[in-house]
Amino acid sequence: MPGVTAFPPFPEDVPTHPLLIVDYQLVRAGDAEETNKLWKAATELGFWYLKHHGVDEEVKAMFDMGRSTLALPLEEKLRFEQGDQGFSFGYKAAGMQFMDDNGTRDVTEFLNISKDDALAWPKMYHRTYPSTVNERMESVIKPFVQKSLAINHFLIDVLNDKLGLPKGALAALHNPDEASGCTARCIRAPPRLERANKTFLNPHTDFGSLSFLHNRLGGLQVLPPGSDKWYYVKPIPGHAICNIGDALNIFSGGILRSNVHRVMPPPGEQANFERFSLVFFTRPNDQAILRALSEKSLTIAEAVSRAPPGRYEPGVTAKEWLVRRIKSQRVTNYKGPESWKERKGTEDSTIPLLAQI
Numbered sequence: 001m002p003g004v005t006a007f008p009p010f011p012e013d014v015p016t017h018p019l020l021i022v023d024y025q026l027v028r029a030g031d032a033e034e035t036n037k038l039w040k041a042a043t044e045l046g047f048w049y050l051k052h053h054g055v056d057e058e059v060k061a062m063f064d065m066g067r068s069t070l071a072l073p074l075e076e077k078l079r080f081e082q083g084d085q086g087f088s089f090g091y092k093a094a095g096m097q098f099m100d101d102n103g104t105r106d107v108t109e110f111l112n113i114s115k116d117d118a119l120a121w122p123k124m125y126h127r128t129y130p131s132t133v134n135e136r137m138e139s140v141i142k143p144f145v146q147k148s149l150a151i152n153h154f155l156i157d158v159l160n161d162k163l164g165l166p167k168g169a170l171a172a173l174h175n176p177d178e179a180s181g182c183t184a185r186c187i188r189a190p191p192r193l194e195r196a197n198k199t200f201l202n203p204h205t206d207f208g209s210l211s212f213l214h215n216r217l218g219g220l221q222v223l224p225p226g227s228d229k230w231y232y233v234k235p236i237p238g239h240a241i242c243n244i245g246d247a248l249n250i251f252s253g254g255i256l257r258s259n260v261h262r263v264m265p266p267p268g269e270q271a272n273f274e275r276f277s278l279v280f281f282t283r284p285n286d287q288a289i290l291r292a293l294s295e296k297s298l299t300i301a302e303a304v305s306r307a308p309p310g311r312y313e314p315g316v317t318a319k320e321w322l323v324r325r326i327k328s329q330r331v332t333n334y335k336g337p338e339s340w341k342e343r344k345g346t347e348d349s350t351i352p353l354l355a356q357i
């Protein structure tokens, strides 16, 4: 097909972790078995494939938008850089985040487009974007943001009910009309690095509630609970990869799992290609307090009573959590090996973050 790169297949001989496949249309129809599958995935690994989500066209157009924008001259992209103060929206240049205790710079660049800016367009809410974004705001970005939000909100509602929360309790913390860190992100990592094992994105948990990820090339890896080995997640055409982030982990008293993951160069022949990926991050309202909703659900109260005191009450708003995690990974804020700890999310302290395959 003209204009479409045919990638080599994902190799069969690399360690790969199977994810449960959840059919979005069945969940929407209230199918009990499918809903139970979603619950199992969200509580055990915190990752699952989502099929029949109906966003394929918008995803394709977003990949085109990301490719065009990240192909702009660096000087132009830098006019939109996110900066060092923990502001999420805009462009993040390669080399602006540190990767390890030694402050090694990353090789990945990305563009974050705020849900608030997409929905307010043509008005500006948080910031401005390059022309390649502006010209697709109405036709591509807004529809992608709206559809992604609708899917994530529906899944959050289902999890809300399974957690024994009153109807709409989590929805109230994710009101699309309020300012939030909800973001569409296009990521680019280079092909063929000399150091073949250089990490693209360090081990991390996602900062918000629910991530809706679209991958064409391999590279994403998960560290399954109790394992000290990393496993690839194989991209399957038309299947999004969904995962729980820190905020839902905290609201649920740890019942929903915010699992550690990282991105490595794609395996095998795929490593010869530039790697583009696309995520929509649903995050709570900026002013939402991050704490377990114990008083609203017995199930959550019980989970919290088994956890170390304060584990699910970090005492900050969703915005403060986000700002801390973004700011502390900028190279300009690197102060030595202890800086690594400031980036921490909800991952278990027992997880060996630098475990190798």
Ligand SMILES: O=C(O)CCC(=O)C(=O)O
Pocket: 185, 187, 201, 206, 213, 215, 219, 220, 261, 262, 263, 277, 278, 279
């Ligand atoms: O590119 C990917 O496959 C995953 C990206 C990711 O984990 C993130 O941006 O938080």
Ligand SMILES: [Fe+2]
Pocket: 204, 205, 206, 261
């Ligand atoms: Fe992530």
